[in-house]
Amino acid sequence: MDRRRIKALGRKCLAITAIIFVASCKQDQKPQIKNTEELAVAQPKDIYEFGFNLNDFTVKRDTVRSGDTFGVIMERNKLGYPKIYQIAEQAKEGFDIRSIQIGKPYTLLCSKDTLQEPKCFIYQPNKEEYVVINFQDSIHTYKSRKPINFVEKEISGVINSSISQTLEEKGLSQRLAYKLADDIYAWTIDFRRLQKGDRFKVIYEDKYIDDSVYAGIGKIKAAYFEHKAEPFYAFEFETDSAKGIVDYFNEDAKNLRRAFLKAPVKFSRISSRYNLRRRIALYGNRIRPHKGTDFAASVGTPIMATANGTVIKSSYTRGNGNYVKVKHNSVYTTQYLHMSKRKVKVGDFVKQGDIIGLVGMTGNTSGPHVCYRFWKNGRQVDPFKQKLPEAKPISDSLKAQYLEFISPIKTQLDNIPFEDELLLENNPDTNLITQAY
Numbered sequence: 001m002d003r004r005r006i007k008a009l010g011r012k013c014l015a016i017t018a019i020i021f022v023a024s025c026k027q028d029q030k031p032q033i034k035n036t037e038e039l040a041v042a043q044p045k046d047i048y049e050f051g052f053n054l055n056d057f058t059v060k061r062d063t064v065r066s067g068d069t070f071g072v073i074m075e076r077n078k079l080g081y082p083k084i085y086q087i088a089e090q091a092k093e094g095f096d097i098r099s100i101q102i103g104k105p106y107t108l109l110c111s112k113d114t115l116q117e118p119k120c121f122i123y124q125p126n127k128e129e130y131v132v133i134n135f136q137d138s139i140h141t142y143k144s145r146k147p148i149n150f151v152e153k154e155i156s157g158v159i160n161s162s163i164s165q166t167l168e169e170k171g172l173s174q175r176l177a178y179k180l181a182d183d184i185y186a187w188t189i190d191f192r193r194l195q196k197g198d199r200f201k202v203i204y205e206d207k208y209i210d211d212s213v214y215a216g217i218g219k220i221k222a223a224y225f226e227h228k229a230e231p232f233y234a235f236e237f238e239t240d241s242a243k244g245i246v247d248y249f250n251e252d253a254k255n256l257r258r259a260f261l262k263a264p265v266k267f268s269r270i271s272s273r274y275n276l277r278r279r280i281a282l283y284g285n286r287i288r289p290h291k292g293t294d295f296a297a298s299v300g301t302p303i304m305a306t307a308n309g310t311v312i313k314s315s316y317t318r319g320n321g322n323y324v325k326v327k328h329n330s331v332y333t334t335q336y337l338h339m340s341k342r343k344v345k346v347g348d349f350v351k352q353g354d355i356i357g358l359v360g361m362t363g364n365t366s367g368p369h370v371c372y373r374f375w376k377n378g379r380q381v382d383p384f385k386q387k388l389p390e391a392k393p394i395s396d397s398l399k400a401q402y403l404e405f406i407s408p409i410k411t412q413l414d415n416i417p418f419e420d421e422l423l424l425e426n427n428p429d430t431n432l433i434t435q436a437y
Contacts, residue, residue, distance in 0.1 A: 050107070050122050050130060051144070057109040058116050064104050070097040070121070077108055077118050087135050094141030095123075095131045127215045128207075150205045150218050156418050159198040163191060175217045176204065182266060184220065184234045184248050187258045189227050199226040201416045203409070222409045232256075233413075235406040239394060247391065251410060253399045257391040259328075260383065261306040261352060263295055264336055264372050265359065271296035271369055274382035291380040292337070292371040299368045301359040303336050305350040306372075314342050321363025324356050337371035338363050 047054045060077070070091075074084045091097055100106075100123055109120040121133040128148060133141045157166040163177045180202070181191040205218030223234040233251040238244070248256045272294035305326055313325035313335075322339035340360025350356055361368050374383040394402055 050132060052109060052120065054109075056112070057119065058112050060108040060110060060116075062106060062108075064100050064102050064106060066102055068100070068102070070100060073106070073108075074118060074121070077110070078115070079118050083135075087133060087139055090139040091133050091141045095133065095143065097133075099125075101125070127209060127213065146209045148215060149208045149211050151208060152203065152221070153206055154201070154203055154412075154416050156201040156416050157199065158419055159194050159200075160196055163194060163200070173217050176202065176220075178266075179204075179217060179220055180223060180225070184223055184256060185225060185232065186262050188232055188256055189225060195228060198228070199418055200224065201413055201418070203413060203416075222406075222413050224413050233410070235402075235409060237394070237402050237405065239398060247394075249394060249402065251406070253394045253402050255391045255393055259307050259352075259389045259391050260332075260334075261304065264303050264306050264334075264370055265295050265297045265301050266304075269296050270294065271367075274384070292335075292373040293383065294369045294371050296367065296369045297359045299340055299358075299360055302355045303339060303357045303359060303370050305352060305354045305356050306334055307332070307352050309334075309350060311344045311346055311348045311350060311356070314345050314348075317363065319364045321365065322357065322360065323363075326350060326356070331377055333375040335373040335375075337373070338365045338369060 044055050062073075064073075070088060071081075071084050074087070075081070088097055105124045107122040107124075108118050109122070110116040110118050119134075119136045121135075123131045123133075125131070127146075129143060129145050131141070131143050133139070155170065155172065157163070157170065159166055163180070164174055167174060167177055177191070180200070181189075185191070201224040203221040203223070205221065207215040207218045209215045219236060220234075221236055225232045225234075234248045234256055235251070236246060237249055238246050250256060270293060272290060272292075274293050275290045303324075307326075307328045309326040309328035309332075311324060312327045312333075313323065316322050320337045322342050323335060323337045324339065324342055324344060325333065325335040327333045336357060338360055339357035339362060341358045342356070343358070344350060344354075344356045359368055359370050365371075372383070374381055374386075376386060
């Protein structure tokens with residue numbers, strides 16, 4: 001083979017090698033592009049709570065333990081004492097850090113580095129409210145509430161033994177029974193003497209935090225109670241929008257409330273009634289008149305003014321202990337004895353339901369309770385034997401507005417079926433059999 005042919009063959013080999021090299025480079029480039037696409041990282045979705053983007057922090061959640069203080073919690077999370085002292089001093093204006101309670105949840109927002117230094121402390125005294133102590137830059141403290149969604153619900157029930165049992169069987173909160181008994185029907189139905197076959201319907205609101213966490217019963221919009229075959233309607237209505245005064249009235253616009261509450265404490269029992277011929281073993285079984293009504297309750301239970309009035313005594317005596325006396329008008333006066341703490345002073349005007357003190361054991365008493373005394377025209381009487389005045393009726397100017405307001409609600413209430421009615425509706429043959437027997 002001559003030299004010219006060898007050179008030509010060499011050039012062809014080089015060309016082929018170059019083509020193969022370029023093709024292989026292009027093939028190598030394709031997976032590199034694919035790998036670039038595969039390595040693209042999606043940004044995490046923002047998660048907001050308490051007004052903060054939690055993705056910006058290392059989030060630590062815990063509950064207040066026995067022995068915990070704000071300082072102890074911060075020290076446990078590696079914050080220095082000088083900084084803790086500075087935060088505690090400046091937080092005083094917005095929140096008393098000494099008030100944190102065992103078992104209550106808190107959240108720490110910490111830096112996302114390896115140090116995880118606390119930047120914000122969030123304390124939750126209840127499901128709805130929270131307190132923020134933010135010390136990322138400057139120190140500031142504020143209180144806020146989680147967004148609450150109200151969902152309207154309808155229920156009905158038939159009493160077999162008690163309303164509490166009926167609600168429990170339906171998986172409903174006992175707070176609904178308390179609201180019906182104490183807030184609405186306190187003066188019209190004695191819930192301790194309900195009869196088998198009594199029936200009720202309620203339109204009420206359930207509260208949810210962030211649309212998912214159940215936060216309890218809200219307001220009761222309307223109710224119907226059939227007791228001893230007698231119907232009792234109740235409709236919520238705002239009589240004074242400026243003062244936010246809300247009451248419950250029946251279908252004829254008559255106020256269901258009385259001027260006085262039945263008891264100065266909630267969820268209590270009467271441990272001793274008004275009795276002018278009571279004998280006490282401690283005093284040799286001699287007659288010692290008891291001119292009050294004792295309501296047993298644990299120490300610290302709030303004591304409420306049973307009616308609007310002005311405080312005329314807030315003092316201490318050996319027998320009464322800490323006590324408060326309220327003058328309601330020219331006819332009625334009430335007194336509340338044995339308080340652990342008084343919350344009002346002479347001259348204060350109190351409204352029905354206002355907290356005027358806390359249950360205690362001060363003065364002559366053998367156990368925690370409030371002795372409730374009641375004067376009518378200057379003479380101590382048994383409040384449960386008095387025909388007490390009704391609460392202020394709805395004004396004539398509002399009556400027409402009220403009747404128009406409740407009309408569709410009453411229709412809604414009337415259309416809620418009872419369980420026994422549903423049973424008959426779904427099983428018409430059952431009705432025939434029942435009638436036959």
